[in-house]
Amino acid sequence: MTLTLIADAPVEVDSEGFLTDPRQWNEQIAAAIATANGVPELSDRHRLVVRFMRERYLQTGTAPSIRSLGKESGVPIKELYQLFPKGPAKLAAKIGGIPKPKGCI
Amino acid sequence: MNELLEHTEPRIDQPATIEKVAIVVSKGSLEGIYPALIMANGARMEGIDADLFFTFFGLDAIRKDRHEKIKVATVGNPGLHTATWIGAIPGFAALATRMMQRQMEKIDIPPIPEFIELVHDSGVHLYACKATVDMFGLTVDDFIPQVEDIISVGEFYEKGGAGQIIFT
Numbered sequence: 001m002t003l004t005l006i007a008d009a010p011v012e013v014d015s016e017g018f019l020t021d022p023r024q025w026n027e028q029i030a031a032a033i034a035t036a037n038g039v040p041e042l043s044d045r046h047r048l049v050v051r052f053m054r055e056r057y058l059q060t061g062t063a064p065s066i067r068s069l070g071k072e073s074g075v076p077i078k079e080l081y082q083l084f085p086k087g088p089a090k091l092a093a094k095i096g097g098i099p100k101p102k103g104c105i
Numbered sequence: 106m107n108e109l110l111e112h113t114e115p116r117i118d119q120p121a122t123i124e125k126v127a128i129v130v131s132k133g134s135l136e137g138i139y140p141a142l143i144m145a146n147g148a149r150m151e152g153i154d155a156d157l158f159f160t161f162f163g164l165d166a167i168r169k170d171r172h173e174k175i176k177v178a179t180v181g182n183p184g185l186h187t188a189t190w191i192g193a194i195p196g197f198a199a200l201a202t203r204m205m206q207r208q209m210e211k212i213d214i215p216p217i218p219e220f221i222e223l224v225h226d227s228g229v230h231l232y233a234c235k236a237t238v239d240m241f242g243l244t245v246d247d248f249i250p251q252v253e254d255i256i257s258v259g260e261f262y263e264k265g266g267a268g269q270i271i272f273t
Contacts, residue, residue, distance in 0.1 A: 066146065066150055066223070066227070067213050067214075067215055067223060068213060070223065070226070076226070077223060077226035077227055078226045081149070081226075081227055081228050085152065086152035087149070087150045087151050087152040088150075089150055090150060090151065090152075103212075103213070104143055104147055105143070105146065105147075105212070105213050105214055105215075
């Protein structure tokens with residue numbers, strides 16, 4: 001864990017840049033992480049996915065699988081990969097300020 | 106002499122991370138097909154490109170008439186830790202398959218037809234092996250629509266590019 005500055009806010013991140021404390025997250029931090037990870041502009045569809053990931057994590061303590069992300073977020077799998085080409089679950093978790101998803105699916 | 110020395114520097118052409126995988130599915134049992142699907146899906150989740158090449162009985166995973174009927178191999182499978190004659194009892198394979206599928210559903214692993222759709226929608230390319238297709242007398246109409254093409258092993262290597270090849 002290292003303390004770093006994202007969007008002028010001091011936050012704790014792991015070695016891959018995932019926030020370790022979801023409470024430190026805000027919209028400005030989300031936008032800054034997105035830009036740094038190849039998503040220059042967060043659209044409403046991006047935000048929908050990020051919010052779903054985050055809420056599910058806060059409710060259950062684990063990030064949703066890609067399967068339930070595709071079924072329940074309101075954004076189908078194909079579009080998820082268009083929005084986040086480098087891995088929707090991983091990237092949406094990073095932008096949403098939650099730890100990296102640990103599941104295989 | 107100088108010319109010789111110039112070539113002794115090791116060349117580093119390989120990227121530090123995996124950027125593409127091509128996975129060969131050669132078995133038609135449940136436990137033969139799932140690992141390949143999980144690995145292909147896992148690759149895409151990490152932003153890695155993935156191809157699936159179905160050959161021999163692996164073709165069952167993409168055949169319209171068979172992909173919903175994939176079963177655990179209950180005979181000749183020491184991993185089940187049951188006597189071979191028990192595995193051969195009619196209905197045992199179906200029972201073992203149902204039990205395994207229930208366990209998988211619990212950890213959110215989809216059934217094979219849904220999983221194939223999922224990996225396809227994730228950007229995994231699905232190919233059928235030409236040699237096997239010819240050997241079994243099949244045509245493109247025998248396969249589910251997610252299958253992109255029937256290709257030769259040479260074409261498979263070409264598409265694999267500089268990626269890693271995994272045989273399951």
